[in-house]
Amino acid sequence: MTKVLFIIPAYNEEKSIVKTVQSIHSYNPAWDVIVINDGSKDDTEKLCKAHSIPIATLPMNLGIGGAVQTGYKYALHNNYDIAIQFDGDGQHNIEFVHDIIKDILANTHDFIIGSRFVDGKREGFISSRLRRIGIRLISITIKILTGHTITDPTSGFRAANRKVIQAFAESYPIEFPEPESVTLLLKQEYKVKEVPVLMNERQGGTSSIHTWKSAYYMVNVLLSLVIVSMQKRKINLKK
Amino acid sequence: MLPIKLIMQIILFSGLMLFLVVYLVHKNLFTIKYSLIWIISIAGFLLSALIPNFLSTIQSWLGFEVLSNMIFAVLIGILIFLSLNLTVIVSRQKENIRLLTQEIALIRERIDRNHD
Numbered sequence: 001m002t003k004v005l006f007i008i009p010a011y012n013e014e015k016s017i018v019k020t021v022q023s024i025h026s027y028n029p030a031w032d033v034i035v036i037n038d039g040s041k042d043d044t045e046k047l048c049k050a051h052s053i054p055i056a057t058l059p060m061n062l063g064i065g066g067a068v069q070t071g072y073k074y075a076l077h078n079n080y081d082i083a084i085q086f087d088g089d090g091q092h093n094i095e096f097v098h099d100i101i102k103d104i105l106a107n108t109h110d111f112i113i114g115s116r117f118v119d120g121k122r123e124g125f126i127s128s129r130l131r132r133i134g135i136r137l138i139s140i141t142i143k144i145l146t147g148h149t150i151t152d153p154t155s156g157f158r159a160a161n162r163k164v165i166q167a168f169a170e171s172y173p174i175e176f177p178e179p180e181s182v183t184l185l186l187k188q189e190y191k192v193k194e195v196p197v198l199m200n201e202r203q204g205g206t207s208s209i210h211t212w213k214s215a216y217y218m219v220n221v222l223l224s225l226v227i228v229s230m231q232k233r234k235i236n237l238k239k
Numbered sequence: 240m241l242p243i244k245l246i247m248q249i250i251l252f253s254g255l256m257l258f259l260v261v262y263l264v265h266k267n268l269f270t271i272k273y274s275l276i277w278i279i280s281i282a283g284f285l286l287s288a289l290i291p292n293f294l295s296t297i298q299s300w301l302g303f304e305v306l307s308n309m310i311f312a313v314l315i316g317i318l319i320f321l322s323l324n325l326t327v328i329v330s331r332q333k334e335n336i337r338l339l340t341q342e343i344a345l346i347r348e349r350i351d352r353n354h355d
Contacts, residue, residue: 055348056348066337066341069341070344074345
């Protein structure tokens with residue numbers, strides 16, 4: 001049987017974390033979860049323990065990249081076949097998990113991203129206009145650097161097969177993990193695909209991207225994508 | 240040859256810097272590995288001032304009109320190099336801290352699981 005793990009990074013998600021995990025378990029009890037508590041200051045850890053939810057608590061805040069990588073390491077150590085990144089704030093919808101893992105189960109792809117924009121659809125929660133422009137810019141940059149179109153490079157709703165789990169456990173970008181990781185995979189010729197998903201507005205917590213910092217953020221992201229795409233050779237040697 | 244007063248000051252300054260670095264190493268606030276780069280910088284500074292005509296030869300060689308300009312330029316260069324060096328050290332440490340933090344979280348999770 002295919003072992004499936006949900007990696008749920010959580011930073012101060014006490015309002016939504018239990019509901020999120022329950023939605024997964026009631027959808028398919030065979031699926032496992034690991035909450036990566038990224039140094040939360042609220043009761044995230046206590047609540048998870050009270051509900052017997054597996055939780056790994058980072059003794060200090062590492063940011064989303066460091067937290068997600070911890071999940072991939074956990075997936076590798078415990079021999080999972082598929083790892084799904086799933087937000088703890090209720091943004092991601094369990095109904096779409098089936099679409100996301102379909103091509104991994106069929107062995108045709110290594111990494112699937114749940115995209116809000118793949119069909120040019122404008123349904124569900126698609127975030128602010130400014131943020132959409134930013135996403136578009138990142139998308140164009142990735143197209144230039146890798147030749148592949150990724151419409152939603154900042155989406156944190158993703159699934160990885162064993163090969164990618166291994167690669168991410170070994171090395172995972174931490175500055176701007178979502179766009180950088182997909183750029184790395186594309187550069188290394190992993191088979192990446194996007195499938196359409198609808199997202200909800202977050203229930204609790206706050207986005208890790210603040211509007212007033214966004215210009216600075218954009219410059220940084222684009223620069224780091226260029227740098228990451230030049231690292232190809234080094235990482236291939238490691239493989 | 241630099242004026243004798245200036246040479247005295249340079250020796251005094253270098254001596255103080257050297258003392259400070261050795262003191263910091265002695266107090267374990269500095270590892271020997273990282274003190275080397277400072278000691279080499281100080282030694283270079285001292286030697287360049289003590290060797291007669293060394294600085295003025297390089298000055299005419301590089302085309303600086305005023306000696307002090309060259310000294311400033313060299314010192315700024317050394318400082319840039321030192322701060323780059325520090326950035327490398329900090330980045331490496333950040334990486335190490337991340338790895339340790341993740342390991343601790345994973346090990347703690349395993350311990351908790353075995354206890355239940």
